Amino acid sequence: MLRNHSLLWARHASGLALRQQIASKFCFPTATHSVKDIKSPTDRPITIHGHLHRKPRIHAKRTFAELRDEEGNTIQIHMAPEFTDQALIDLLASSGPEDSVVVSGKIQEKPPKKGSTATEYEVAVSHFQNLNSGGIDAAQLDKLKHANPSQIPPQFRYLQLRTPYYQNALRTRSKAVNYIRNLLIEKFNFLEIDTPLLFKSTPEGAREFLVPTRSPDRFYALPQSPQQYKQILMSSGFSRYFQIARCFRDEDLRADRQPEFTQVDLEMSFVNDKRQVMKVINSVISDLWNKVGNKPIYTLNEDSHLIRVFSDTQDPATFNPVTYEEVLSKYGIDKPDLRSSLSFVDLLNHFKPTKNSDSFGVLEACVLRHAFDPAHNYKIPRSLTSDENYKARKPIVIAIKTPEDVKQWYRKFVDKNVLQMNDHFDEHELFKKLNLAPGDILAFSSRARRSYENPTPLGRFRQISIEEFPDKWNRPIVQEDGSLEINYDRSEISVGSWVIDFPLFSPVEMESQDKDFPVYSESAIESTHHPFTMANLEDYDLLEHDPLAVRGEHYDFVLNGVEVGGGSRRIHDPLIQEYVFKSVLKINNHEQLFGHLLKALAMGCPPHAGIALGLDRLCAMLVGSQSIRDVIAFPKNxxxxxxxxxxxxxxxxxxLREYYIQKL
Amino acid sequence: MLRNHSLLWARHASGLALRQQIASKFCFPTATHSVKDIKSPTDRPITIHGHLHRKPRIHAKRTFAELRDEEGNTIQIHMAPEFTDQALIDLLASSGPEDSVVVSGKIQEKPPKKGSTATEYEVAVSHFQNLNSGGIDAAQLDKLKHANPSQIPPQFRYLQLRTPYYQNALRTRSKAVNYIRNLLIEKFNFLEIDTPLLFKSTPEGAREFLVPTRSPDRFYALPQSPQQYKQILMSSGFSRYFQIARCFRDEDLRADRQPEFTQVDLEMSFVNDKRQVMKVINSVISDLWNKVGNKPIYTLNEDSHLIRVFSDTQDPATFNPVTYEEVLSKYGIDKPDLRSSLSFVDLLNHFKPTKNSDSFGVLEACVLRHAFDPAHNYKIPRSLTSDENYKARKPIVIAIKTPEDVKQWYRKFVDKNVLQMNDHFDEHELFKKLNLAPGDILAFSSRARRSYENPTPLGRFRQISIEEFPDKWNRPIVQEDGSLEINYDRSEISVGSWVIDFPLFSPVEMESQDKDFPVYSESAIESTHHPFTMANLEDYDLLEHDPLAVRGEHYDFVLNGVEVGGGSRRIHDPLIQEYVFKSVLKINNHEQLFGHLLKALAMGCPPHAGIALGLDRLCAMLVGSQSIRDVIAFPKNxxxxxxxxxxxxxxxxxxLREYYIQKL
Known part of the structure; x- marks a missing residue:
C-alpha cells in the first residue's frame, strides 16, 4: 500500500498538485474537543485532530485506528459502512502512522473488553481528512516509537519529541522557567534585563566562540556568561537583575555538555551578606522541587541527617551550608553526593604516607561497611580499582575478610614501606576509629593539606562506590515522627546543600614527569572561579603574601553530587579589583580585557553579589533524567x-571574504 | 578636594588597601527603608542606601546632601555636630555625586520652605558610610545627568541608565515581556521552548553572522529568526510554541537597527484560519497598551474612523484587517500610518501619465487640505520635494494658491505632455473628486498596477507630509457618545491594523540605466516575505503560470506606520514546499539548504501558522520612544x-588558527 497519497494524485504537468487535493489539506473543521474532554456518548458529531498513533487495522466490515491528540491522549476511531462513506474508509485504509488527521463523528461506547467493566469511548467516524502523511520513515520507526523512543535516530528528533517522555520533559522545562521568572519578579522584585550576545573576546577559562564582522580585524565573541554585563548593570541603578541567559562554551563536548546552554543568572546590589542571595535561591530550588516537579528535596541537619525542605510558601526554605574544608576532608570533593552517608576517617594520628609526604601528607580512609558476605569468596569490584576510573593516583583498596584482617590490615603496608607509623600510633584507638568487621572494604589514600585534586583519589573512590552499591549507605532521613529511615531509593530523592569558603585562588597545575602526583607552579596562580570574587574579609591581609590561603566569598549550590549553581559577592572597589588582576593574577593586559569593568565599578558601583544556576541541569534533574539533552529541544551531539x-x-x-577571513 | 578616598588611604607596600578601610566598603547595615516608605518622623534611626544625587552642600554648621534610592526617589540627608560625628561630616564633605552610600538616622521634618505648606522629611544622620566613589567622571557629567541624560556619552551608559527615563524604559520592558509570557502561557496555553542559536547558514535575505568552529570548513550561523526550528517544532507534537527569541542580522545599521534584536516568536498547529493567530496577537497588543503602558490604542472601523480597542480582558480585542491592495492604493505603502486620514484619489478616469505608462500606468493624487493660508505668500516646504527624501522618483507637488489654480492646475502638465487627457476626461467630475480650494497642496504621481515600489512616490510624499504637518489631518476618533474628535496630539495615540493579502512573490529588481523608474526581472522572482508562506487557496492555480498574481496567507501587524509583526499560514505539505523552492523560486540547492525542513514536514507535520513581533520596537513605542536603543540595556552604535x-x-x-581561519 502506498503511504504517500500525494503520489496517487493527478498532477499538473508542472508537478503542482491539483487545487482540490491541496484544499483538503488546508481546509478542515476546527477541533471541538480534545480526547480528555470525551466522557460520554454524544448525539451530535464532535471533531478532534491529531496524529494516527498506529497503523490502521482493517477488518472485513470495519476499520479501526487510534488517534493521538496534542496532549498525547489517544482514542479509537471506528469506520463502518453504516455511518462512514466508503471513500473515507479507503482513505483511512491507505493512511499510516503519524499522518496528521482530522476526525468528526459521534462518540459511542466501545464494546466492553472481556473481563473489563471500564467504559471506553470511540469515535464513529462520519468525516475524516488526512492532512499530511507520516511517510515511510514514520512507518519504519513505528515499533521503536512505541517500544523505545530514546533509540529513535537523532535526525528524527521531531518524531522522538512526539512521545510522552520527551513531551513531558519540555513541558516541565517551560513550566519551571515560567515559575522561576514569576517567583523572581513577584516575590523578590527582580527585573529581567537582556544583555548582548555579541560580546567581546575576553579569554578566561573555557574557549569562546568568535563571530567575525564585516570590519577587518574586528571580532565579537559569544559570552560564556553575562557576568561582566550584569556587574555593569549593578552600576546602572538596577538593584535586582535576572536573566534566563543563553551562554556559549567552545569546549570538547564531554559526556553531557552542550556548546550552548542556559543559565538563570541574577545579581543584587547593596548586598552585605551572601545569605541574601542564598535566600532567593533556596526559594527557587525548594519551590521547583515541591511545586513544579512535585518531588521531595532534602538538606543536611546538624546531625548530618536528611531533613525535608518544603516549599518556601509553606516554610522559609533553607538549604544548609557546609565549608569547602569540611566537604573536602569528609568526602574528598567540592560537590559531594550527600545522599550517601559515606565519609572519611583521618588516619594521620597513626600513620603518615611514605611517598611524597611533604606535599601530600594527609592520610584518610573510607570504609564500605558490610560491602560483602565474608562467608563466601569475594573479589573487590573492578570499578573500584580500575585505572580508567581514576585521573592519576588511586587509593589502596582492600577487602577485610577475616578477624585477622580487621586487626592487622596495615601490617603489610608498613612492611612494604607504603605507610609509616607515627609516634602517636595507637592500635587500640585505630581499631576503635575504623571499627572494621569482616565484610568491609577499606580504602585509604593521601592528599595535600590544601588539596587541588578535586576529587581526591579517595573522593573519586567514594563516587565510584556510590554508583557500584546503589542501595547501600543511604544517609538517614528524619521522618515526621523523628525516626530515621534509610530504606529508600536513592534515585528518587534529591539533597541540596551550599558549599562555602572555597579557596579564592589555586596554583596553576604544571606538566610533570610524575604520572601519579600533580605538580603545581610555585608562582603562577589562577582564580578558583573567576577574578571578580571578593576575599573573605578575615583572610584579606593574606592577599599580599599568601593568596592561596585566602578563602573567597564564593558559594556553590550542590545537588546530588552536581554543582548546579555558583556565585559570589563581587569586588565592587576598582582598586582592589585592579590589585587582583595585576598583583595577584599578574594579567598583563588587564586594562584591555577588563578596563570597561573597572570604569563601571569606578562610577560609584554599589556592593553586589549574585549567582548563576545551570538551568538545563536543573530541569533534567526535575524530570529525573541523567542527560541535559532530554530537556533541550534540539541538542547538539x-x-x-x-x-x-x-x-x-x-x-x-x-x-568568508566579506568578513575579511579565509580558510587556513 | 580629592574625590577618591582610596587615594588618601595608607597602603601596604604592595598597593593593597588596608583591611579596615576595605571593611567599611563591604560591611554596612542593611537598609530598613526605601525613600517612599518614609512618611513620618521616627524616634529610632532607620537605614537607607543609594547614591548621592548631587554634590553635598557644606554650610558653616551643617552639611546637606541628597540621597537617591534604588527606586529613583530622593531624600535630604542632614549632618550637624548635634547628632553627627565630625568624622562623618568630613567624610560627607569629601564625597561626591554618584558615590554609593549607606545612611542611618532619625527621620525629622524639614524646615518648611517659604510659601509651601507641604511637609517634607529628612534624615538626621547618625551613621554614614561611603561604599564606593563616583569618581571624577560622575562629577564632570553631573550637570548633564540632571539636564539632559540623553546626551551622556555612550561609554557612560551605566550613568545614563541610572536616570528616570532609562530606568522606566527598561522596567517597562521587563514588565511587558513578563506580561506577554504569562498571557501566552496562562490564557492561550502556549509552551515556551528555546531553539538553538548556533544554527546553519541558509542564506536568504539579510546577511547572517558566521561562527567558525574548531573543525575545518565547518561554520555555524546565528539565526535571523527561529522560523525553521519552530516549524520543526510543529512537526514535534507541540501545538502552541512561543519564544522570546534573540535574532541576528548583519546588515548595515540604518537609523534604528541593531545587529541583535528580540522577537516574540510563536507558532500554532492545526490552524485552519489565520484569524486564530491574529486573535492571540490582538490580545497581546491590546493588553500591552491598556494594561502595561496604560495608553489608549485604536483601530479603523468600517467608516475608516478610529475606535478604541480595549484590553482583551474587558472586551474581545479586535484590530481590523485591510488588504494590501487597499493600503497601497489609499496610502501608497504596505505599512501606512493610519493616525493620519490623508489618502489618495485615483485620477485614472481623467488622465494617464505620459512617461512609462505601460509599466507605471496608475495615476493618483494626494491633497493636503488647508495646508497654508492663501492670503499670504507661500512656498511649498522643501522636505516635500527634496531629492534626498525620495528613493528615486518624486511626485509632482503644486500649491493651489488661487481659484484659477483650483480649476486649471493640470493645464500646464497637459501642455508639457506630462499628463495626457483620457477619453473619459470630465472637468466637472475631476473638480468634484479633488474638491480643491486655495490653500491646498496637491501632489500626483504614477505607479505600477502591481506596485513593487514600497512606498510609492506618493506614499513617500504622504509620510513626509505627516511629519511636516504634525497637527493636521488627524483621523477622527469616535468618542463614547458617538461624536468625532480630531483635536488630539498624534504622538499620544497608537493605531493598529492588520494588513493581509500581500503578493506572495515579487520580481527581482534589476540594475538599470533609468534612474527614475525601477526595472524588474521578467523571470527571476523572490518571496515577498519568506518561501514558507502558503498561497491563498483562491489563487492557488496561478502558482503555475502567473505566480506574481498569487496572494499569500501572510499578515502584518502595523502600528503607527511601523510593521511591528508579520506572520503567515505555512506550507506544511512537503511537495508544495518543494514545488515553490524548485519551480517558482528556482533555488538550485534547496535540498542542501532546506532538506531538513522538507523531511520534518514529510513526517505528517500538521497544518500550522505563526507570527513574530518585534519586541524592541513594541517596547520603544510603549514607552513613547523613537529609538529601540532606549529599551536595550547595552545597544550597539x-x-x-x-x-x-x-x-x-x-x-x-x-x-584564529584554532578555528581554521586566518585574516584576509
Missing part, C-alpha cells in the same frame, strides 16, 4: 552537530 | 560597536 538541520556546514569562500 | 565594553576587538592570529 558530541561532535557539535545538530543532527536535525545538519549544522555546522561549509560556507563559500566568497562569503 | 551605528558602526556595530558596544561603546561600554568596546567590542568588537582584534583577536590574535594564534586564536
Amino acid at each position: 558530541q561532535s557539535g552537530t545538530d543532527p536535525v538541520v545538519e549544522s555546522p556546514t561549509d560556507v563559500p569562500t566568497k562569503t | 551605528q558602526s556595530g560597536t558596544d561603546p561600554v565594553v568596546e567590542s568588537p576587538t582584534d583577536v590574535p592570529t594564534k586564536t
